[in-house]
Amino acid sequence: MNAAIEVTALRKRFGPVLALDQMTFAVTPGRVTGFIGPNGAGKSTTMRVILGLDAPDRGTALVGGRPYASLERPLTQLGSLLDAAALQPSRTGRNHLLWLAHSQGLGARRVAEVIGQAGLELAARRRAGGYSLGMRQRLGIAAAMLGDPPTVMFDEPFNGMDPEGIIWMRGFLRSLARQGRAVLVSSHLMSELEDTADHLVIAGRGKVIADTSTADLLAKTSGGRVTVRTTAAQAASVLASAEAAVAPAGPQTLTVSGLPAARVVAVLSASGVTFSEVAAHRASLEEAYLELTAGAVDYRAATAGEVA
Amino acid sequence: MTAGPVAPQRPGERAGRAGFAPVLRAEWTKFRTVRGWVIGMAAAALVTVLAGLLAASGTRVSCRGPGGQACRYLPSVPVGPGGEPVTDNFYFVHQPLTGNGSITVRVTALTGIITYPQSNPNAIVPGVEPWAKAGIIIKQNTGQGSAYAAVMVTGRHGVRMQYNYTHDEAGWPGGVSAASPRWLRLTRSGDTLTGYQSADGTHWTTVGTATLAGLSSTVQTGLFVTSPGDVQVSQGAGGGSQVHFTQASAVFDQVSLRGKSSGAWRGDAIGGGGHTDWERNHRPAGAEQSGGTFTVTGSGDIAPVVDGGSGIERTLIGALAGLIAVIVVATLFITAEYRRGLIRTTLAASPRRGRVLAAKAVVIGSATFAAGLAATALAIPLGERILRANGNHIVPVTALTELRLMAGTAALLAVAAVLALAVGATLRRSAATVAAVLAVIVLPYVLAVASILPAGVSAWLLRLTPAAAFAIQQTLPQYPQVSSAYTPANGYYPLAPWAGFAVLCGYAALALILAVFLLRKKDA
Numbered sequence: 011m012n013a014a015i016e017v018t019a020l021r022k023r024f025g026p027v028l029a030l031d032q033m034t035f036a037v038t039p040g041r042v043t044g045f046i047g048p049n050g051a052g053k054s055t056t057m058r059v060i061l062g063l064d065a066p067d068r069g070t071a072l073v074g075g076r077p078y079a080s081l082e083r084p085l086t087q088l089g090s091l092l093d094a095a096a097l098q099p100s101r102t103g104r105n106h107l108l109w110l111a112h113s114q115g116l117g118a119r120r121v122a123e124v125i126g127q128a129g130l131e132l133a134a135r136r137r138a139g140g141y142s143l144g145m146r147q148r149l150g151i152a153a154a155m156l157g158d159p160p161t162v163m164f165d166e167p168f169n170g171m172d173p174e175g176i177i178w179m180r181g182f183l184r185s186l187a188r189q190g191r192a193v194l195v196s197s198h199l200m201s202e203l204e205d206t207a208d209h210l211v212i213a214g215r216g217k218v219i220a221d222t223s224t225a226d227l228l229a230k231t232s233g234g235r236v237t238v239r240t241t242a243a244q245a246a247s248v249l250a251s252a253e254a255a256v257a258p259a260g261p262q263t264l265t266v267s268g269l270p271a272a273r274v275v276a277v278l279s280a281s282g283v284t285f286s287e288v289a290a291h292r293a294s295l296e297e298a299y300l301e302l303t304a305g306a307v308d309y310r311a312a313t314a315g316e317v318a
Numbered sequence: 319m320t321a322g323p324v325a326p327q328r329p330g331e332r333a334g335r336a337g338f339a340p341v342l343r344a345e346w347t348k349f350r351t352v353r354g355w356v357i358g359m360a361a362a363a364l365v366t367v368l369a370g371l372l373a374a375s376g377t378r379v380s381c382r383g384p385g386g387q388a389c390r391y392l393p394s395v396p397v398g399p400g401g402e403p404v405t406d407n408f409y410f411v412h413q414p415l416t417g418n419g420s421i422t423v424r425v426t427a428l429t430g431i432i433t434y435p436q437s438n439p440n441a442i443v444p445g446v447e448p449w450a451k452a453g454i455i456i457k458q459n460t461g462q463g464s465a466y467a468a469v470m471v472t473g474r475h476g477v478r479m480q481y482n483y484t485h486d487e488a489g490w491p492g493g494v495s496a497a498s499p500r501w502l503r504l505t506r507s508g509d510t511l512t513g514y515q516s517a518d519g520t521h522w523t524t525v526g527t528a529t530l531a532g533l534s535s536t537v538q539t540g541l542f543v544t545s546p547g548d549v550q551v552s553q554g555a556g557g558g559s560q561v562h563f564t565q566a567s568a569v570f571d572q573v574s575l576r577g578k579s580s581g582a583w584r585g586d587a588i589g590g591g592g593h594t595d596w597e598r599n600h601r602p603a604g605a606e607q608s609g610g611t612f613t614v615t616g617s618g619d620i621a622p623v624v625d626g627g628s629g630i631e632r633t634l635i636g637a638l639a640g641l642i643a644v645i646v647v648a649t650l651f652i653t654a655e656y657r658r659g660l661i662r663t664t665l666a667a668s669p670r671r672g673r674v675l676a677a678k679a680v681v682i683g684s685a686t687f688a689a690g691l692a693a694t695a696l697a698i699p700l701g702e703r704i705l706r707a708n709g710n711h712i713v714p715v716t717a718l719t720e721l722r723l724m725a726g727t728a729a730l731l732a733v734a735a736v737l738a739l740a741v742g743a744t745l746r747r748s749a750a751t752v753a754a755v756l757a758v759i760v761l762p763y764v765l766a767v768a769s770i771l772p773a774g775v776s777a778w779l780l781r782l783t784p785a786a787a788f789a790i791q792q793t794l795p796q797y798p799q800v801s802s803a804y805t806p807a808n809g810y811y812p813l814a815p816w817a818g819f820a821v822l823c824g825y826a827a828l829a830l831i832l833a834v835f836l837l838r839k840k841d842a
């Protein structure tokens with residue numbers, strides 16, 4: 011299947027800072043791809059390179075198999091929102107959409123449609139300078155949808171949104187994917203994406219640390235930890251002899267890793283150790299993400315072994 | 319928000335024949351939807367008109383007699399056959415000539431004096447003004463401004479044939495003396511007058527031919543001498559110029575007249591002659607006859623009026639204020655996008671960066687041209703009417719020249735706007751761009767025309783800087799045969815109108831090329 015966005019071995023240096031270092035991933039239609047990483051991981055730079063705004067030192071970025079800059083009416087191929095504040099304050103929201111529409115050979119009717127879809131009817135004829143952050147985000151999303159593109163790309167769309175807006179945004183992103191569009195969404199917070207993204211590209215220090223489906227990442231990281239609540243002193247040694255790693259986690263509480271919860275129950279029962287609770291502890295994506303990016307946020311060199 | 323289902327993406331599909339038109343339309347929509355820019359452009363037009371009308375209203379020529387009472391009439395300027403104002407002052411020894419005929423003379427001396435020249439400001443020194451004229455003339459009548467043709471020797475420009483004030487053709491170079499005299503002949507055949515020169519009175523060559531349509535059957539012909547004021551343009555700071563009174567005397571002999579004439583010579587100071595106290599007390603204009611030799615003395619000129627500052631372009635004095643407003647709007651048209659990061663949205667929508675800048679240039683240039691044309695089309699006729707009503711003399715111009723003034727000034731504003739756009743795209747900062755563009759176009763213009771700098775420096779500024787384009791506003795013709803202070807302060811530019819305009823166009827084109835190069839090369 012042809013990737014909607016294909017980024018290959020991007021490298022870009024800003025002075026002494028290597029912003030992109032072999033950044034490689036692909037975005038496929040029909041799902042939400044979360045592009046996640048700490049600040050400075052190179053997410054925004056990658057998106058600017060995809061849009062042809064920044065030129066990479068090396069590597070390629072293709073949209074629908076072609077460089078973005080070669081597209082004749084690019085907003086009909088890829089809709090994007092990089093910076094919702096990039097507006098002329100004295101121009102109305104409607105007129106902002108109108109010039110964008112004209113640049114793609116589209117007319118006022120399409121502008122009215124996206125204004126309606128974004129719920130901006132009341133604000134559209136007011137100056138954009140007076141918009142709240144949430145309204146600017148909606149205007150930016152309306153602009154991204156102007157060309158009804160098969161691929162969309164949003165940089166930190168949750169920034170500054172209230173909880174209601176975040177819920178709306180999640181639903182919106184999922185609906186775009188359900189319609190068969192390819193969706194690339196960046197965030198520096200896993201919590202914003204974990205219920206939304208089908209696929210995750212985790213970046214750190216200019217390269218991809220992990221490129222995995224959300225389900226796989228969860229399965230891999232939630233394997234090991236079980237908490238056991240027991241008063242029996244021999245519980246730790248019994249579990250250790252079953253080749254589990256055991257650590258005290260508080261009064262009468264042990265953290266066990268290396269054995270699934272069912273095995274823990276079986277081992278303890280077979281040895282006659284009583285326990286009051288055995289709980290499988292599902293690792294959150296947040297923890298998995300923090301673990302993966304630990305090497306990328308500080309300035310130790312990220313080793314190749316961390317790349318999934 | 320919900321969106322419709324996605325159309326299947328066909329790889330390689332050409333998404334329409336987009337091209338330049340959508341980019342142009344988008345930039346136009348951008349321009350017209352920012353109220354401040356539209357208001358700024360309208361204000362540029364308005365200030366151009368209003369400042370011009372205000373200046374016109376404030377310029378009043380009134381005439382008061384010695385007792386303070388109003389003059390019975392305003393002094394009138396004689397007008398030549400072509401409708402242009404002329405100077406027609408000379409001493410004329412003449413008689414009527416009816417029908418075809420000719421006059422022949424020999425000029426053996428041309429001398430003169432210059433009063434208080436710059437080189438010797440306390441003395442009256444001997445010297446001949448370069449454009450002092452002595453020769454023979456056939457003139458419709460003795461009224462100032464009437465049609466004529468003349469062939470003459472001059473102070474430093476050799477033999478000339480001149481007619482109807484604005485026409486001038488060169489003959490042999492060199493001055494005259496008793497050892498090396500000049501023979502001159504002027505013949506009339508119908509409406510055609512031909513001037514001849516000769517060194518010996520035997521071998522003649524033609525200097526030039528004039529056709530004076532409608533010349534009456536009886537005309538005045540004879541000897542004339544005149545000498546224009548000596549013009550000294552100050553080269554010091556402050557500019558300015560001085561005119562010194564001069565007088566010329568010429569000695570004629572071998573005078574012969576063919577055709578039907580009265581045979582009696584009569585002397586007249588055409589235009590009243592010199593009136594200075596000095597001249598009255600020392601050596602009046604006039605003629606002395608001794609045998610066949612005439613010594614004729616005169617002052618003045620037979621030439622078009624070179625009337626600095628009285629061109630119709632003075633109605634467009636407000637264009638300078640309009641230009642400043644245009645530069646600000648054109649700068650913001652691009653720098654506002656950099657300030658807000660909107661340039662990324664623009665370039666994402668239209669990745670062909672050269673096209674974006676070209677579209678912006680077309681939009682700002684066209685909008686400025688339209689506003690400028692509306693302003694000049696109003697300011698010129700209204701300002702002219704007010705100036706004339708207030709008694710100001712305005713040198714008349716042809717409809718074509720007036721059109722060039724209107725469209726040229728609008729084009730100057732438009733190309734300056736494109737220059738500001740290009741500089742803005744390069745510097746990406748509003749204040750720095752406005753300052754830079756004002757410094758290269760408005761500042762040199764003001765320095766040059768306000769007589770702040772010496773005339774030579776001013777002229778070079780108006781050759782080399784984008785301010786050269788103001789030459790498009792010059793309607794006053796510059797006559798090589800008339801000495802005058804042809805300085806920027808008087809409305810004379812060192813370059814021809816379209817050449818000056820081309821200088822600005824060159825700068826704008828270079829700036830635009832640089833801007834496109836940088837826009838393509840740098841990250842947005």
